[in-house]
Amino acid sequence: MKEASPLAHSVFEVILWLFILASVSIMAYQLYRNTTLGNSLQESLDELIQTQQITPQLALQVLLQFDKAINMALANRVRNRVNFRGSLNTYRFCDNVWTFVLNDVEFREVTDLVKVDKVKIVACDGKSESTQNKNDK
C-alpha cells in the first residue's frame, strides 16, 4: 500500500494538473474580435484609453476575457445548423487558417433563405485542442 499510494498520488496530481491546465487555457481564438461585438468592444476600450480611464494593458485583459466569453458562448449556447451553396472564387490556407471568398451564395436554414453575392469566410482550426491564440483580420 505504501508503494501504491505515491503512484496514485502522482497520477492524481497529473490529472489535477491537466484539469487546471485545461480550465485555465481553453481554446480562445482571437478570431472573433473582428465581429460587430468585438469591434464595438475594441472601439469602446479605445475611447476609455483615450480618456485615460483605463490602461492599454487592462484593455488587453478585457479583450482576452472577451475571447474566452465568446468562444464559450458560441460553443455552448448556439444550436443551429445552416447549409450553404455557392461558387468558390478564391481559397487560401495559411497558418492553419482557411480563407475563402465565395460568390452567389445561398444560406439556407430550416426557416428561411439568405442570398449573398459575395462572402468571405475566415476559419480557424476547430478540431485542435491547442491553446493557440490565433490572430485574424
Place this chain on the structure above:
Amino acid sequence: MLTNTGPVGKLYLSIIDDVIESMRELFTDEGLEDRVLDDLRHIWESKMMQSKAMEDYRKNNINSSNFVLQLPANYNRTNQELTASVVIPASQNIRSFPMKNNSGILPTFSLPAGLSYPVQIPAGVTLQTASGQLYKVNVPVVVTQAPAGQPPVSRPAQVIERREAPNPPPHASRPPPREAEPLSVPAASDKQPPHTQTSCPPAKESALPQQPLAPPAETSRPPGARSPQPEVPPGESEPTPPPEPVNLSMSASPCSQLLDQISTEEALTQTGQLRTSDIDDILKEVIEEERGKAEMARKTVNHSEADLGLDLDYNYSELSDIVQLDGAAGNSDMEEEEAVSLEDNDFLGIINAEAIKALQEGGGSSDCNSISSSSDDEAADELTNVEDEDPLNSGDDVVEQDIPDLFDTDNVIVCQYDKIHRSKNRWKFHLKDGVMCYGGRDYIFSKAVGEAEW
C-alpha cells in the same frame, strides 16, 4: 434566419454581461471605480444597439416594443379614438431598451409595430431602461419617426436650458400619482390641466433631439387650451414602421396629459395648429441662433487671417468673393472682375486672397512669391495659373466614399472549420461556431455545411 432573431441579441447581451462581470474584480484590483466598468458597458451596449447587428433584436422586441411604459391601469385604446393622437396603450408589452444617458449618447427607441407615428407619450408615463432606471415623463412626449440610420441629433444644451428655465412650477392641483387617474373619465371632465414642469432627469432631456418646444411658446397659449395634442394629424400614420431608431421629440405642453383629454377634434386641431406654429417659431429661433454663432465664428476667423484691424465686413466680402471665384471654372469674365476688384483692393486684401488660395491648393512657393509682391498683375497671373491647375489637381482627388461602403458590405463569416474537403474542383466545407455579418446584420450558427465549385 440563421438565428438572427431575438437570440442573437440575447446572446450578445449575455456575452457582454459575462465579460463585464468577469472584469469587475480585475478592475477593482487596478484601483478603478465601478463607474469605469459601467461606462465601458454602456458604451459597448450603445454601439451594439446602434449597429444593425442588433436590429433583429430590436425588431423582435417591437412586437412588443423596446421600452417599458408603465401606463395607468385603465389606460386603454378608446382614448385614441377620442384624442386623434396615437398613444402607446398599456396592452402593449414593451421590453426595456437601454438608454445611454450617462455617456451623453442620445437614446434611440423603437416602438411597437402596431403603432403609427407620431406617437404621443402622455405625461405620467414611466419609462424604464434596461438597467432598471425609471424615468417619469412629466410632460407629454411626442415621438416622431426619423429616417432609417439617422443618428440621433443632439440638441444644444442651451436649447434645453432655455426650455427648462421658463417652465412654470408645477401646479399642485393634480395628485402626484397620475397613473391612477382614469382615462375614460375625460369625456366628462373639463378640468384645466396644470402646467407641468419638465422635471425629467437631465439625461432624459438630452434625449430630446429634434423639436424642442420651448415652454415660453407654450405658456403663451391661454390656459384654457387643453390637451396635449398630436402634432400631426393621424393621417400621417404609417401602418407598420420598420424597426428604425426613433428620435424622441419633446413637446412641453402646458396641459399635461392625455388623461385629461376631452378632445373634441376641433380643440385638438386648433391646439395642434397652434403647436405647429409654435414649433416652427422655436425652430426658427434655434436655427437663427446657430447661424448667428456660425457667422460670428467665421468673422472672427476672417479677422484673424487679416491680422490687421480691418473691417470685418470688408474682409469677409473679399474673402467670399475670392472663394467663389476660385470655385468658378476659368471664366474670363470672372477673371477680369477679379483682377479689377484686386486692383481696387488693399494690399492686405491680396494677401488674404493668396493665403486662401494657398490653403485651398496647398501650393507653396509660388504663392509665397505672389504674396511677397504687391503688384496686381502678378496676382492676376497667379489667379489664372491657379485656375488652370484646378482641373488638373482635381484628378488627384480620391473619392473616399466608396471605400467605407465596400468595407461595410463586405460580408464576413468568422468561424472554425471541422473539415474542408476538395474533390477536383468541388469543395465541401464543414464549419462550426460561426458569426456572420451580412449587410450590417449578424447571424450565428453552431454548424454550417456547404458546397462550392471553384
